Amino acid sequence: MSTIFLDNARTDVLPHSAPGMRIGLFGGSFNPPHDGHRLVSRQALKRLGLDQVWWLVSPGNPLKDHSELKPLAERIAAAQKLVDHPGVRITGFEAEHGFKYTFDTLEFLTKSLPDRRFVWIMGADNLSSFHKWERWREIANMMPMAVYVRPGDARQAPFSKTAIALSGDRIDESDAHRLADLQAPAWVYMHGIMSDLSSTQIRNGGAPKR
Numbered sequence: 001m002s003t004i005f006l007d008n009a010r011t012d013v014l015p016h017s018a019p020g021m022r023i024g025l026f027g028g029s030f031n032p033p034h035d036g037h038r039l040v041s042r043q044a045l046k047r048l049g050l051d052q053v054w055w056l057v058s059p060g061n062p063l064k065d066h067s068e069l070k071p072l073a074e075r076i077a078a079a080q081k082l083v084d085h086p087g088v089r090i091t092g093f094e095a096e097h098g099f100k101y102t103f104d105t106l107e108f109l110t111k112s113l114p115d116r117r118f119v120w121i122m123g124a125d126n127l128s129s130f131h132k133w134e135r136w137r138e139i140a141n142m143m144p145m146a147v148y149v150r151p152g153d154a155r156q157a158p159f160s161k162t163a164i165a166l167s168g169d170r171i172d173e174s175d176a177h178r179l180a181d182l183q184a185p186a187w188v189y190m191h192g193i194m195s196d197l198s199s200t201q202i203r204n205g206g207a208p209k210r
């Protein structure tokens with residue numbers, strides 16, 4: 001197994017954490033990061049009772065076109081500039097290990113840090129396409145998942161292929177604070193404050209970068 005370095009300053013290694021911590025994993029290309037990402041992170045920290053949220057800035061999403069993908073270092077720097085909460089940490093460690101799929105990242109983390117309580121965080125738009133992800137059922141069985149509502153996806157996502165397949169594992173939103181302590185598969189669909197910003201919209205000049 002590769003040696004794991006824990007360091008707050010470096011972004012190519014895992015953020016510092018301690019046994020027993022409840023950690024949300026928020027993955028994506030963050031191309032670019034924006035206030036919507038920050039909003040989801042703050043809501044997750046509060047409503048899921050997390051100690052930290054890690055932004056896993058990925059080398060690239062296998063399901064997306066990379067023609068407009070900014071360099072990883074540039075996206076990480078933009079994320080660091082945007083984030084203003086001590087519980088949110090930025091890391092680009094996936095590129096260092098050559099991870100291509102979310103499954104590989106989560107398997108590595110759960111095996112390397114088995115005494116942390118991880119929760120996978122994603123937007124409702126990702127839930128709608130989650131059945132296309134590599135080994136998506138194994139991801140759902142690996143750790144609890146929190147799905148945050150997104151404008152335009154509030155109606156569709158709860159009836160997506162994944163939501164239907166995992167309907168028996170969904171917990172009530174009022175129990176969201178218990179999610180990190182539950183055995184996977186378990187997931188919650190969270191409503192709340194929404195931002196209509198998207199990275200695609202910003203790249204296309206449809207919204208100001210914040």
